[in-house]
Amino acid sequence: MEFSQEEPHKVSLKKFESMLKTNNVLFFDSSEFENIIHHYLNQGKVSLAKKAIKLGLDQHPTSTNLKLFQVEIYVFENKLKEANQLLDALYILEPSNEEIYIQKANILSKEDKHEAAIKVLKTALDLAEETSELHSLIGMEYLFLDKFQEAKHSFMRCLSEDSEDYSSLHNVMYCFDFLNENNEAIKFLNEYLDNNPYSEVGWHQLGKQYYAIKEYTKSLNAFDFAIISDDRFVGAYLEKGKVLEKLKRYNEAIENYALTLELDDPTSFALLRLGCCHEKLGQDDLAKQYYYKTVKEDPLLDKGWIAITKFYNKQKNYQKALYYINKAINIDSENVVYWKLFAQINHRLNYLEEAERGYKRALELGNYELNSWLQRTDILLQLGENEAASLNLIQAAEFYPEESEIEFRLAGIYYSILETEKGSYHLKNAWTINPENAIIIEELFPTIYKSLTFKKALNKLQ
Template identity: 70%
Template sequence: MEFSQDDDNNNFSLTKFESMLKTNNVLFFDSNEFENIIHHYLENGKIALAKKAIKMGLEQHPTSVNLKLFKTEIYVLENKLEEADQLLDELYEIEPSNEEIYIQKASVLSKRDEHQKAINTLLIALDMTDNDEDDADLYALIGMEYLFLDQFDNAKNYFIKCLDLDVDDYSALYNIIYCFDFLDQNTEAINFLNRYLDSNPYCEVAWHQLGRQYFTLKEYQKALAAFDFAIISDDNFVGAYFEKGKVLEKLKKYEEAIENYKVTLTLDEPTSFALLRMGHCYEKLGKNDMAVKYFYKTVHEDPLLDKGWIAITKYYNKKRNYQKALYYINKAINIDCDNVIYWKLYAQINHRLGFWEEAERGYKKTLDLGNYELATWLSRADILIRLGEYEAAILNLIQAAEFYPETAEIEFRLAGLHFTLLEKEKGQYHLKNALLLNDEFEFILDELFPKLINKPSIKKFIVDSKKSSN
């Protein structure tokens, strides 16, 4: 039923049909012609024209089951599931052994998230088919239903059955590897791909997928060989050059990596990912001017790629050009406002610039997003102390102590804060704890609370505490 541009009769039917639409002259087509026309429009996403062809086809051939099945397909596409169900029930009464009715019924069930019922229905259709092409299509549909159920082993097995019948079905091949990946079965995926390549040695997709599996396992030399075979099989395979570049980076062969990324730019439109990788390679080679040039090319190609902006940020951060770094980190945050790494960098840059309120906001956001590193808690506390927000600093440090109990850096800060708030007993409690934990951090008091450290009462308390601990 598939429409082919090479089939002169079908091509003529399509031309005649579109001419009829333009002139409003009603012409006769046999039902097969309508089926080919409708199939062509559905394949090309021209739903409105497909619906017109179905309507006219049923006007001329009102008893055609195949044309009515196309109508159910449209109902399913438009989520008119009740109408699809009703029409399928009518068609079942006419042709109960038509497997296409079961396939469409399975589509309705799948849309309703009744995936196991859809599978059972497709299995009935499978029993009715009598050729490998139809079997392969059904195996693929069953595999997809199992994917919806997160039953990856079952899905994988049906996609393998599909590939056994149609070795050129790369969609099935990709789905098989997706299942292996989800199940963390990299070794099993490698064994499967090697068996497949024994029979299909020039399949560039299989070589590419094999390379990816070796890359995941950090077997970089084997990955490199696989990507080379993918390129030998198809020297215009952009993905193979890109992945080969990533492997060469891991092997610290940055010049060769750049050459492979450059090939991708000649074979296809420039991609921001290739440009970004080239920038990183130049950075590793110490060619900073070239690195930043490609980082800028990256964001020019894709202004919404936050990784491009972050690369520029880090470049200027290393150069200690914090004003420019701040400008670009804001660009990255505007694209991905929930990235904890970006907020941490934002906080550090503002900290270096002395923009205390902004730095505190950055550290707080970093903590809110789940970054509980000790340095983050301490940096925020130090800024709150500088801003005179002593109560907020204490609360921050108490929260930090839940993650890092018995930590001298926290205890010294709490001691200083409580002494500052004239809470002598609490100050002494935390100071004693701090000295017992690690008196080498005593300098914290001098740096953050210089007025306190010179108070005779505190000096005496420190001396006495050290003596008693000895």
């Protein structure tokens, strides 16, 4: 129950706070105390709520509702033994009070006894007149158990009784998404919207589902209906902008993103997308301005720094690109894409040691693309690290056992260190896979390519 802002309740709150300041004990009826406690709990002012509960129970020692608030405080403070004892006493007095079961389930949930909590909540269903909240609570317990089908049906039951419980609507969509049931979600939302045609949240969710299956025109229509239902719905404008980008309608996307800046405080997401749209339109100065606004708004948004990095990389301003990729990596040092970009930029600047470090880190993080193995190998060869290069290639061969580019490089390395038997073995493998890639030896090992030993080995294969 929210604390009402109607005058009598405001008077009660003012009277209560005045009493606390003066230490004069005033009388309140139990419903006044309930509203005061609700208000403080909703505001997160637990210490004031505790004072109101104590004073309330002093004046109304038999009030079940005030005792249930005491249980809530016990649970919040993790005093589960005290909470259970008080609930047991209340159960003897009022065995048909569903709130007792709700609090009991809350305790069981906190003890990770979710199946038991569900059982208790289902008992409460038989006692309650209004069951939407109970279905929602049961749904949450199923979520804790990763039982998404059961959770989905519970939240649906909740919505069938309270169509404006948007928390349950979001939870239903979460279940559909986890189960990869986009078409089922779309069917559910269309039925929901037949009964709630002005639900901006429903239209917004429908737009997201169509977006997920790349039905961009239908997605756009859904977001338009969300905006018709609430023309200040920032989330709908942001999602509409994303769809317009997919449709390459960048000017319209810009209009929608810009509207969000007028309706609410700027978000780093909107600023970043504005930068991307302007860049797609070739408006580099505007793009750069928005990218810098993005990182000013949220200095810890690595995607903002990456956008600036790619902007300068595209303009071949590699020194600036390097400066900004380092900022992104400082925020997210486990991102494979960032390390690859770090390696590529350093390579273009001929900072070979740093480029090699970037590719090595990308490989360590699980980026096993062939190009990463080969680029690192070629850099190691340039640095004269033949042994490290061969070890790198041997690792690469575990992922790409039939790759001539790996085999030709190994052949070149072994011939260059005079291990001709190994060199001949890898040369034969490479030639069998794809003889056209023999040019690799000429490009990376020109001295070996011209040597008499290598030419004899090659002639035997031709």
